[in-house]
Amino acid sequence: MSLDFAFMKSSFFLAAGAVPLTLFITAMTLLASLPLAFIIAVARSGQKGKVLNLIFSLYVSAVRGTPIIVQILIIYTMLPDLLKFLIEKLGLPFDVYAINNVFYAILIFSFSSIAFLSEVFRAGLRAVGRSQYEAALAAGLSGFRAYTRIIAPQAVSAVLPVLCTSVNNLIKMTSLCFAIAVNEITGVVRVAASRNLHFVEGFLIIAAIYVLICLTVEWGFKILENKVRAHKVSA
Amino acid sequence: MFRYRPEVAWVYLFKLLPYLKVTLFYMAGALAIGIVFGAGLAMMKLGKNRPLRYFAVGYTAVMRSLPPIILIFLIYHGVPLLARRLWQVNISGLDTVYFVILALGLSSVATLSEIMKSAYLSVSGGQYEAAVSNGFTPFQAFRRIMFPQALRVSIPNLGNALVILMKEGSLGYTVGLIDIMGRANLLNSTAYGNDIYEIFFTLAAIYWLASVLIDRSFRFLENKLSLERRIRLKEAGLIAANPQGGITREP
Numbered sequence: 001m002s003l004d005f006a007f008m009k010s011s012f013f014l015a016a017g018a019v020p021l022t023l024f025i026t027a028m029t030l031l032a033s034l035p036l037a038f039i040i041a042v043a044r045s046g047q048k049g050k051v052l053n054l055i056f057s058l059y060v061s062a063v064r065g066t067p068i069i070v071q072i073l074i075i076y077t078m079l080p081d082l083l084k085f086l087i088e089k090l091g092l093p094f095d096v097y098a099i100n101n102v103f104y105a106i107l108i109f110s111f112s113s114i115a116f117l118s119e120v121f122r123a124g125l126r127a128v129g130r131s132q133y134e135a136a137l138a139a140g141l142s143g144f145r146a147y148t149r150i151i152a153p154q155a156v157s158a159v160l161p162v163l164c165t166s167v168n169n170l171i172k173m174t175s176l177c178f179a180i181a182v183n184e185i186t187g188v189v190r191v192a193a194s195r196n197l198h199f200v201e202g203f204l205i206i207a208a209i210y211v212l213i214c215l216t217v218e219w220g221f222k223i224l225e226n227k228v229r230a231h232k233v234s235a
Numbered sequence: 236m237f238r239y240r241p242e243v244a245w246v247y248l249f250k251l252l253p254y255l256k257v258t259l260f261y262m263a264g265a266l267a268i269g270i271v272f273g274a275g276l277a278m279m280k281l282g283k284n285r286p287l288r289y290f291a292v293g294y295t296a297v298m299r300s301l302p303p304i305i306l307i308f309l310i311y312h313g314v315p316l317l318a319r320r321l322w323q324v325n326i327s328g329l330d331t332v333y334f335v336i337l338a339l340g341l342s343s344v345a346t347l348s349e350i351m352k353s354a355y356l357s358v359s360g361g362q363y364e365a366a367v368s369n370g371f372t373p374f375q376a377f378r379r380i381m382f383p384q385a386l387r388v389s390i391p392n393l394g395n396a397l398v399i400l401m402k403e404g405s406l407g408y409t410v411g412l413i414d415i416m417g418r419a420n421l422l423n424s425t426a427y428g429n430d431i432y433e434i435f436f437t438l439a440a441i442y443w444l445a446s447v448l449i450d451r452s453f454r455f456l457e458n459k460l461s462l463e464r465r466i467r468l469k470e471a472g473l474i475a476a477n478p479q480g481g482i483t484r485e486p
Contacts, residue, residue: 065398
């Protein structure tokens, strides 16, 4: 018995066709969770708000402590009911069961990335330090501007390597979309492979594609790191 | 609609807990593989042999980019095929847990080699040279000077790696492994999805508790090692503990 190269070729094209969906889910998740995670990190870096801190540290610990597949199963079962309840309460003309599963995937992955990313940004904010903020205020910047112009660029560039790992982890996470029947890379090839039982061929192809994507992301982050090295503080 | 009955969840807790054994088993197996071969890989990365170094770095890069579910699938379906082809042995009857251990082990080799490498590099090279110039053999210098310090540095990362192993292993259910996750999945289908919240919240709670326990015990270990080290050094009159908790050397 040897590898079925014809199937490998066909599954390569199948998987390649699904790459945009994987990247779309990743990008949308990042778009949703990066700003939120940063806001949470800023809120937690303040002195006040013990209750807030406790809630968020429980949230982070829960997300970190449970497998993503369990989070997916729980949220995917709960969310439609919750949305239906909300929509009925608000009286919106909207069918919950018409929502695409891609939307749920993005919500679920955001739920978990926000936790990880907020920890990453917290480390970055700690690296920048309070004095920069105070100096910015003293120089006449508003609080908001101090964050967007002074703190955020330094904090983000300090944690770029960790951010790269988080993005790669997110891309790897999307492979679990099969659990909610979203046809991204893993999903399409898994279905095709189960039809003729050529799992090994199919999964070798997917493995190669994921390695390619992740290494490209790493390479992109390397370039970014070199670009922002000028105003870098060490984390 | 959402319905959660604590008394039902309580029953499921005791149906799930025995299967934690399987989870712990593959964690231990994968960790053992990771420590043994990870040490080898770390040596390759730190060594001077260029092909070996490239191999180690490449292996780590590939493992870092592979989603765990792909790895588990590849090993589960690929290794029996390979065994039949190369040695004409049929191992498809082997318990699924060994395939999961192999898959997790392969990825933890990469993770642990990175942890070991960075821990080793965090201990300054001067220490090794000082030990050797004091008459230690290279092995003694490693065993008595470098290793204890590197171990302490690596403890938080080790705890982290163990938690990740536990979580990644939960994907073994996709190839039919009956660990705590597989059992939950089975119970859920037996109940036709009626008790889904009771089952999966209980499952999540078990995982959460386990990971918190792992975290705590590794933090405890870290403190203990550093404290003991400090006390021993203090008794030897080499250091004075400073009030910030760091260690300052006396001239």
